[in-house]
Amino acid sequence: MSGTPTAAATAAAELTAQRAGVTLRELHGLDEMHEACRVLDRIWRPDPGNPLITPELLRVFAHSGSYVVGVDRGGRMVGFCLGFLASAGLHSHIAGVDDSVRGRNVGFAVKQHQRAWALARDITTVTWTFDPLISRNAYFNLTKLGAEPSEYLADFYGAMRDEVNAGTETDRLLVRWELTGEHAAGSAEGIPRTVTADVADPRTVVALDAKPDGRPAVGRRDGDTVLVRIPAEAEELRRTDPPLAREWRYALREVLGGLMAEGHTVTGFTRDGWYVIDRRQESQA
Incomplete structure (x- = not known):
């Protein structure tokens, strides 16, 4: 078992979480879902009348086998991720960590945990979207994780009423993360997918x-x-x-x-x- 892709991914996920100083766990109870929604509210600061998601819906996702995971540090939930089953495998819909743990590679720990979770269920592809205009997210998704863009989605969500997205059209880049591919495996080992841009090259x-x-x-x-x-x-x-x-x-x-x-x-x-x-x-x- 120790030599299987799932076992290797699990070991990498555990090491990444340890280095980030966090614990990741699947959520099940309604109280946990309320706490997860409070985390999302701290991060995105949505209009109170238009929540990003409700605790009741999160509980349905968890009960039906989706990826509903909280991130704890020092006895407090500081991050959350939701992924649900889709035609491609797992679609990671929303993930975020609050300001108290930014810069500690917690987001990276979440994605490594998600990879191990999916492989343990024979899911080999994860998809998600991100704003292609945000440089740090592009670098994280394409370079650090090695995900591959598959589609440009213009104004995908329409007008949103949270403080992060308000006032901007919600263009998104849909990416695919092939979990058994060389780039995802390299990511788990801390090897980014690097490319160069030589503006002086005549080609x-x-x-x-x-x-x-x-x-x-x-x-x-x-x-x-x-x-x-x-x-x-x-x-x-x-x-x-x-x-x-x-x-x-x-x-x-x-x-x-x-x-x-x-x-x-x-x-x-x-x-x-x-x-x-x-x-x-x-x-x-």
């Missing part, structure tokens, strides 16, 4: 970049490698300059969304903020 073109004034500049899309930049701090931009944030939203939708709609594959994301599409790799596939 590389820049499809989206920032002008000196910070506005988006749409460029070419016909190179062997296509690069798409996003701002380093889009969340701050939403607060300080909402019109510019919207301009970046529409530019990214046009460029990255357009390239993906044409069938091109995002092969990674760099530390300094570039989505990379390697069309040479596509031609060899």
Whole structure:
């Protein structure tokens, strides 16, 4: 058993949680569901009349076998994740940790726990969505975890009334995480999926970049490698300059969304903020 992918994933998940200083556990009781909803409220600060999810619905998910997991530290729930069964395997709908544990790799511990949980149930694919304009999330999902973008979803949730998403269209990137693949296995061992962006390479073109004034500049899309930049701090931009944030939203939708709609594959994301599409790799596939 010790040599199976499930056993290896479980060991990696336990080690990751230990290093992050947290404990992860499946939730079952209604009191636990209320606590999980309070965690979500602290993170997203939704309109009181429009909760992200209700305790009663969480209990149904848990009772029917979905992934309903709390993250504890020092006897207090500081994070939560919900995933439910879907046609692709498991769809991870919402995950978050509160400010008290940010920067401690708790999110990474959640995903490693989720991977082990899924493999123990013969589920080999996890999907989820994230805002493609948020650089730290793109790096975490594509580089640190090795998930692969599969679809660009324009304004997927419509207008949302929580403080995190209010005032912005909810474009999302749908990703697939193949749990037995080399990138997920490498992630469990702390090996990120790295790519490089060589703007000076004559075979590389820049499809989206920032002008000196910070506005988006749409460029070419016909190179062997296509690069798409996003701002380093889009969340701050939403607060300080909402019109510019919207301009970046529409530019990214046009460029990255357009390239993906044409069938091109995002092969990674760099530390300094570039989505990379390697069309040479596509031609060899």
